[in-house]
Amino acid sequence: MSSAEQFPGIAPPTIGVFDSGFGGLTVLRALLRRLPQAQFAFLGDTARLPYGSKSRRTIARYAVESVQFLIREQGAQFVVIACNTASALALDAIQAASPVPVLGVIEPGASAAQAASRTGDVLVIATDATVKSHAYAAACQARGLRALEKACPLLVPLVEEGWTDHPVTAEVIRIYLAELIADATAHGLHADTLVLGCTHYPLLRPLIERAVPTGMKVIDSADAAADAAVHLLAAHAPSISQPVRPDQPPLRFFATDSVDKFERLGSRFLDRSVGKVELVDLGG
Amino acid sequence: MSSAEQFPGIAPPTIGVFDSGFGGLTVLRALLRRLPQAQFAFLGDTARLPYGSKSRRTIARYAVESVQFLIREQGAQFVVIACNTASALALDAIQAASPVPVLGVIEPGASAAQAASRTGDVLVIATDATVKSHAYAAACQARGLRALEKACPLLVPLVEEGWTDHPVTAEVIRIYLAELIADATAHGLHADTLVLGCTHYPLLRPLIERAVPTGMKVIDSADAAADAAVHLLAAHAPSISQPVRPDQPPLRFFATDSVDKFERLGSRFLDRSVGKVELVDLGG
Known part of the structure; x- marks a missing residue:
């Protein structure tokens, strides 16, 4: 169109x-x-x-x-x-x-997560300030979703350093996602959707897609x-x-x-x- | 005293x-x-x-x-x-x-480098802003030293994330130092001293000491x-x-x-x- x-x-x-x-x-x-x-x-x-x-x-x-x-x-x-x-x-x-x-950007991200998730449980990664605001959790909750947010403060500097396809960045993403998924499991969440809640993260999408569990959908809040x-x-x-x-x-x-x-x-x-x-x- | x-x-x-x-x-x-x-x-x-x-x-x-x-x-x-x-x-x-x-903090750091270096060639790691100012290079030059500076923008976020004794941080330090030493060699420098030109870096001193070539002295500008x-x-x-x-x-x-x-x-x-x-x- x-x-x-x-x-x-x-x-x-x-x-x-x-x-x-x-x-x-x-x-x-x-x-x-x-x-x-x-x-x-x-x-x-x-x-x-x-x-x-x-x-x-x-x-x-x-x-x-x-x-x-x-x-x-x-x-x-x-x-x-x-x-x-x-x-x-x-x-x-x-x-x-x-x-x-x-x-x-937050309401559209939450709506896209709602459309993508079957379990109703979603994960959100973002900067420390966005996570502290709990704006994604609130927008998800308003749509009947349960959301767990995690601050990933190293990802913006890694993008700005240009390491968007770098083994160090892949390892940092692996660590952050493992911590988030373990935390979600401990909270009884069956998350099937991950929201990229920071405008820098679309540049890491290929690495993130490779790091998430099979079947987990990745929602880009910029898209x-x-x-x-x-x-x-x-x-x-x-x-x-x-x-x-x-x-x-x-x-x-x-x-x-x-x-x-x-x-x-x-x-x-x-x-x-x-x-x-x-x-x-x-x-x- | x-x-x-x-x-x-x-x-x-x-x-x-x-x-x-x-x-x-x-x-x-x-x-x-x-x-x-x-x-x-x-x-x-x-x-x-x-x-x-x-x-x-x-x-x-x-x-x-x-x-x-x-x-x-x-x-x-x-x-x-x-x-x-x-x-x-x-x-x-x-x-x-x-x-x-x-x-x-800069003049004392340069003076300590002068006291430590035998070759008169020193390396400086710092934030992007400090490197762009070339204040360490100027202070070193005023003391008859040759200095090569490198911005290491990931080190402050790694310290603030608390990863001061973490394999990812060790790998980032290894990469930065390898790039800096290769650059120094290409410039004909025989550097024997490394200045930590950022107040966050003393927390990384153990990892940095392990990463520098044998015999290279590490100067902490805070000390x-x-x-x-x-x-x-x-x-x-x-x-x-x-x-x-x-x-x-x-x-x-x-x-x-x-x-x-x-x-x-x-x-x-x-x-x-x-x-x-x-x-x-x-x-x-």
Whole structure:
């Protein structure tokens, strides 16, 4: 289904994608596959990462400022919060402050797990901050699933080191999954589904697929969020009337700091060259 | 040599120790061994870490604010910057703004390497930010040494995961050192000394000692900084006249965020219980 079919009679929308860093480029990659004709503006709030160590109030303020930049200055008509921490701790605040629809990554991930699981028991791996928020467990519970979450703090640094197909990373994944599965068994769970609850983890999917027990399904929350975005966009299409701006490139990248690192590492996450990243100042 | 001998006729000083996080507790640990009678106030600017991804100007502002807290509110008469990034990028600015002597960790590390090396060729492992600053290379060069630096970004997360005596960590160290030594050989260096240029690395010293080639000396910049502090304090002792405050505990810990994580992980770095960490607000 092309975006011309999804948005009959109107131009494809401008979609804002926001992350605290650049891991959210995996969500943009999934969106690009589904909506190749849309215009995208991606903002990484790299000056203020990591959000994980900050309070809910601070995260909400940063995320609202970032989303307002995407809407007001980049004309985004739809926003995807491609950041698990901001989705977990600030989605309500962002939606309350936004005049356009805003989608997070956690609810779509939980819905995809619900669709995939037969036993109703799911496992979630994520960063320490996402696990501490228990946002995935709550979203799973709201769908009648039992979920056990585990923080895997070494996986993001391993991805950022570029060791996405490395024996050390395979061993770290084996250790984390063995601990999680033993813990699930001790809790009486019969888990058949594993949710990747961090935007960095899609780059480890091949290693993770090889490490899970036979028959366990792996849900990528980046893919799930992109699927949900396509559905929501189709529902909101009639209200999206601003024409595509042919003077603008279809993909624009913004960061609040560390533009070099973004340009250097971003292509691994996006699976294509990021090109030029524009520096923006959202204040302290 | 006890602090009574070091400070004849006067009370031992109050020493402020500053880090962007809590890795600098390894420097405090080294100081406590040498100055058991001094009073210490440690501040971790955990709300604003990591400094490594921020600009020199921002790091200088944060570090100056932190050091002023230690001097004005905690009565520090001597300050140790137990943070490689702040030492590399902001020591001049801190010293310019401070009415008391301030010591960083990089110059002492380079001096200890000079004393240890026979070939004059040294290796330095550190975080990405410290390596990018080339502060160790410059400090080594100023002492007539040739230095090759390597960023080892997985080592801090491995320490924070608690895998300080783990086969995965041993393998990561083996890989990093093999790459560094091959690079040094290609550059014609005959390195006989390895500087641990990150406050987290002393916790990996046993694994690193086992991984280096026979005869290579390992210099811990935390130990080197503590040695330098003792010498500098002795030289400044006549000007340090404020008596020890018996109403205050000898060790006080402050953090700008994440007090729980500090209390939980800090004891590993300090090698004794951290106890209560007080939250302070230094502004955004």
